[in-house]
Amino acid sequence: MNSNFSCKTCASADQKLETFISNLSQETSHHRVEGQSVKCGFGLQGICCRLCSNGPCRITPNGPKGVCGATADTIVARNFLRAVAAGSGCYIHIVENTALLLKKTAANKGLLKGKRALKKLSEIFEIKDADEYICAEKIADAVLADLYKPDYVKMELVEKMAYKPRFDRWKELGILPGGAKSEVFAGVVKTSTNLNSDPVNMYLHCLKLGISTGLYGLTLTNLLNDVILGEPSIRLAPVGLRVIDPDYINIMITGHQHSIFAYLQDRLIESDVIAKANAVGAKGFKLVGCTCVGQDLQLRGEHYQEIFNGHAGNNFTSEAILATGAIDAVLSEFNCSLPGIEPICDELKIKQICLDDVAKKANAELKPFVFEERAVQSDEIIDEIIDAYTARRGDIVLNMMPEHGNDDTLTGVSEGSLKDFLGGTWKPLIDLIVSGDIKGIAGVVGCSSLTAGGHDVLTVGLVKELIAKDILVLSAGCSSGGLENVGLMSPSAASLAGPKLRAVCESLGIPPVLNFGPCLAIGRLELVATELAEAIGVDLPQLPLVLSAPQWLEEQALADGAFGLALGLPLHLGLPPFVTGSPVAVQVFTQDMLNLTGGQLIIDDNAKTAAATLNEIIEKKRRELNI
Amino acid sequence: MKRIIIDREKCDGCLNCNVACISAHQEGSNFYTVNLQGVDSETRNFIKFDSKTGYTPIFCRHCDEPECVLSCMSGALEKDPETGHVQYDETKCAACFMCVMNCPYGVLKPDTRTRTKLIKCDFCEDKKDGPSCVAACPKKAIEVKEVSL
Ligand code: SF4
Ligand code: SF4
Ligand code: SF4
Ligand code: SF4
Numbered sequence A: 001m002n003s004n005f006s007c008k009t010c011a012s013a014d015q016k017l018e019t020f021i022s023n024l025s026q027e028t029s030h031h032r033v034e035g036q037s038v039k040c041g042f043g044l045q046g047i048c049c050r051l052c053s054n055g056p057c058r059i060t061p062n063g064p065k066g067v068c069g070a071t072a073d074t075i076v077a078r079n080f081l082r083a084v085a086a087g088s089g090c091y092i093h094i095v096e097n098t099a100l101l102l103k104k105t106a107a108n109k110g111l112l113k114g115k116r117a118l119k120k121l122s123e124i125f126e127i128k129d130a131d132e133y134i135c136a137e138k139i140a141d142a143v144l145a146d147l148y149k150p151d152y153v154k155m156e157l158v159e160k161m162a163y164k165p166r167f168d169r170w171k172e173l174g175i176l177p178g179g180a181k182s183e184v185f186a187g188v189v190k191t192s193t194n195l196n197s198d199p200v201n202m203y204l205h206c207l208k209l210g211i212s213t214g215l216y217g218l219t220l221t222n223l224l225n226d227v228i229l230g231e232p233s234i235r236l237a238p239v240g241l242r243v244i245d246p247d248y249i250n251i252m253i254t255g256h257q258h259s260i261f262a263y264l265q266d267r268l269i270e271s272d273v274i275a276k277a278n279a280v281g282a283k284g285f286k287l288v289g290c291t292c293v294g295q296d297l298q299l300r301g302e303h304y305q306e307i308f309n310g311h312a313g314n315n316f317t318s319e320a321i322l323a324t325g326a327i328d329a330v331l332s333e334f335n336c337s338l339p340g341i342e343p344i345c346d347e348l349k350i351k352q353i354c355l356d357d358v359a360k361k362a363n364a365e366l367k368p369f370v371f372e373e374r375a376v377q378s379d380e381i382i383d384e385i386i387d388a389y390t391a392r393r394g395d396i397v398l399n400m401m402p403e404h405g406n407d408d409t410l411t412g413v414s415e416g417s418l419k420d421f422l423g424g425t426w427k428p429l430i431d432l433i434v435s436g437d438i439k440g441i442a443g444v445v446g447c448s449s450l451t452a453g454g455h456d457v458l459t460v461g462l463v464k465e466l467i468a469k470d471i472l473v474l475s476a477g478c479s480s481g482g483l484e485n486v487g488l489m490s491p492s493a494a495s496l497a498g499p500k501l502r503a504v505c506e507s508l509g510i511p512p513v514l515n516f517g518p519c520l521a522i523g524r525l526e527l528v529a530t531e532l533a534e535a536i537g538v539d540l541p542q543l544p545l546v547l548s549a550p551q552w553l554e555e556q557a558l559a560d561g562a563f564g565l566a567l568g569l570p571l572h573l574g575l576p577p578f579v580t581g582s583p584v585a586v587q588v589f590t591q592d593m594l595n596l597t598g599g600q601l602i603i604d605d606n607a608k609t610a611a612a613t614l615n616e617i618i619e620k621k622r623r624e625l626n627i
Numbered sequence B: 001m002k003r004i005i006i007d008r009e010k011c012d013g014c015l016n017c018n019v020a021c022i023s024a025h026q027e028g029s030n031f032y033t034v035n036l037q038g039v040d041s042e043t044r045n046f047i048k049f050d051s052k053t054g055y056t057p058i059f060c061r062h063c064d065e066p067e068c069v070l071s072c073m074s075g076a077l078e079k080d081p082e083t084g085h086v087q088y089d090e091t092k093c094a095a096c097f098m099c100v101m102n103c104p105y106g107v108l109k110p111d112t113r114t115r116t117k118l119i120k121c122d123f124c125e126d127k128k129d130g131p132s133c134v135a136a137c138p139k140k141a142i143e144v145k146e147v148s149l
Helices: A015-022 A030-033 A041-045 A072-107 A113-126 A132-147 A157-161 A165-172 A182-191 A199-229 A256-268 A271-279 A291-300 A315-323 A341-347 A371-393 A415-421 A425-436 A457-468 A479-485 A490-495 A500-507 A521-538 A555-566 A583-596 A606-622 B016-024 B065-073 B098-104 B132-136
Strands: A234-239 A250-252 A287-291 A310-313 A329-332 A351-354 A406-411 A440-445 A473-476 A512-516 A545-549 A572-574 A599-605 B003-005 B048-051 B052-056 B075-078 B086-087 B144-145
Touching: A015 A030, A015 A521, A030 A315, A030 A341, A030 A457, A041 B016, A072 A132, A072 A182, A072 A199, A072 A256, A072 A371, A072 A555, A113 A132, A113 A157, A113 A199, A132 A182, A132 A199, A132 B132, A157 A165, A165 A199, A182 A473, A199 A256, A199 A521, A199 A555, A199 A583, A234 A479, A250 A271, A250 A291, A250 A315, A250 A371, A250 B065, A256 A291, A271 A287, A271 A371, A271 A512, A287 A291, A287 A315, A287 A583, A291 A310, A291 A479, A291 A521, A291 B075, A310 A315, A315 A479, A329 A371, A341 A351, A406 A490, A406 A512, A415 A521, A415 A555, A425 A521, A440 A479, A440 A521, A440 A606, A457 A473, A457 A479, A457 A606, A473 A479, A473 A521, A473 A606, A473 B086, A479 A500, A479 A512, A479 B065, A490 A500, A521 B003, A545 A606, A545 B132, A555 A599, A555 B144, A572 A606, A583 A599, A599 A606, B016 B048, B016 B132, B065 B075, B065 B098, B132 B144
Parallel strands: A250 A287, A250 A329, A287 A310, A329 A351, A440 A473, A440 A545, A473 A512, A545 A572, A572 A599
Antiparallel strands: A234 A406, B003 B144, B048 B052, B075 B086
């Protein structure tokens, strides 16, 4: 096919993957980095505006303002709020769909696998019905009712979900969100031409969106999914390209909306479906995890051992996974479903079906998931994939990589399973933090990108530095996909930790990097942090806890970041979020935020110095707590 | 000898060459941090726009017979016999700006803050990767080429 692409691929922290990709005959994102290496200076600083036909305007020495008079501060704030609003919209779409699915599942008296999550949510929402279906429906209704409120009516679950000291601070700052969808709408309106020009007002709106994104899009999505799909439980699992077994009909899933697959993934292991696979020469069906929905399936892998073969890799591994030739279909329902997979699917005759039109791919079939038609739709999907399997497998040369990844990644860590592991109380963890055996906690979250040194380069480098300083790392998002494939989530990675953390890990048989799964699980980290703070009796900003999204990629990550800042946590990013052209933005994010929420943005693309800064913050917080 | 060769047809007017040049002369800055709004944020290259001819990159040619050097009476401008680049020595400059008047390409200007120094392309002589503007041009409208005299 296309041979007109750079043969030089970008670096990856995953050496085996880097070699595999550099030898591919298909073009991947890793090949395209070189051709896009010259970046626009105005774009990087966020000082290009194309909101109207007088533009695009850029801030230059000869043009310090846009034609309309917009300053760099205004232009940067508008661009940033737009991005955060879009990112928030993405997560709110996910929680909306998940709540609708829970509502319908409950109304149909379908299977609710997560009894504990149901009980927990009923308690938080103060729902007292005895019937679990009625509880589930009321939970879903309460979430949906909040999402659909206008922006001038505050959402009701915020106070129930948030940690009290945080809620009070948000109230003081006037950043309690109204209806989550309306707040996205308001954010977009504010950033249109010749409307809001006040950067501080726009950054406060970002914090509002951060709160609605975090509590609903992240935390609640996890808990609602737990009810439908079952709660995570800790286990060792295989990861990497090795999980692909060519003897099966393999379906790669990409997206963020795990519950859309709830029916299909159970159906795929029913005997008549397996018989269909056998009839065309396959042993059956397997789901191969990719992106966050794969992480989510891995997290709940305990319940899906037969159908799920393991998580193969993160967003920027998806092209490589397909290039093995052993994937027969891609089912996608959200990001990150890269446009770059499309030509590879065409070349290798891989069937693509999109289950949600927000993620419709140009050359894919669109089959929007309809709950009422799930049985028929699932069977149609199965038949189409069988057709693809039969049509392609004879022709396609396989390019497997069984030596990639490992078999002992610790997965299934959540606020619930971790507490169970510790004996049903946070006390052992708190004791280890107080004694200094665990100096502090770093949530290393967010995406994987091909900048900041290359694929997962900064993420892996930073995590190694942090664990060497006895800082326990909790990870969520595509960053997890990279960290697990390079072995940092295997118990043997304890040897890379500092002496104290190493001893803790070895005595417990755990790795120094704990895998919470998808980016949605940033919400689970927030639950852990809140429960720890509650147990100690302090507010979140006082904890020896830092966040880092070293290789944040896109708008959703910026909305997550806004949540982190609203929680009052120090947040490290490898590269600036296109705001450095505005002195006000730099001042707000790196200084003033400390007085507003207690949060603070730290930008550093160097693993060593970034880890040193985070370490200093943790040590300072320890001193302030007298530990 | 190396020169920046311009292919004006390719120029999109993105001004990345301006950003790169300002950054190259702002100690310790990069594309994220370069201050584009200060009075000292001076670019040594320029992009002219004309609705008929489109964008024209205006760069110092480091001419073979440089009018700027010929018109400079204090010896502040000199053509380096080895590199062929025309270099400016601020300490010798009398700020008469005869060079500004005489450059046929109009690429020279006095500095905005003090109007006592010349703003002139130094071919990024201190940068190991060569001209910053060339590295930053997404269109390859400017390229460093070896030329013979
Ligand atoms: S809104 Fe203002 S800054 Fe933006 S393109 Fe129009 S005139 Fe330029
Ligand atoms: S300043 Fe003008 S005259 Fe002097 S070398 Fe450059 S282009 Fe030639
Ligand atoms: S070579 Fe250096 S000094 Fe000359 S125009 Fe390019 S960036 Fe500016
Ligand atoms: S960087 Fe290249 S394309 Fe952009 S304005 Fe300069 S010469 Fe033209």
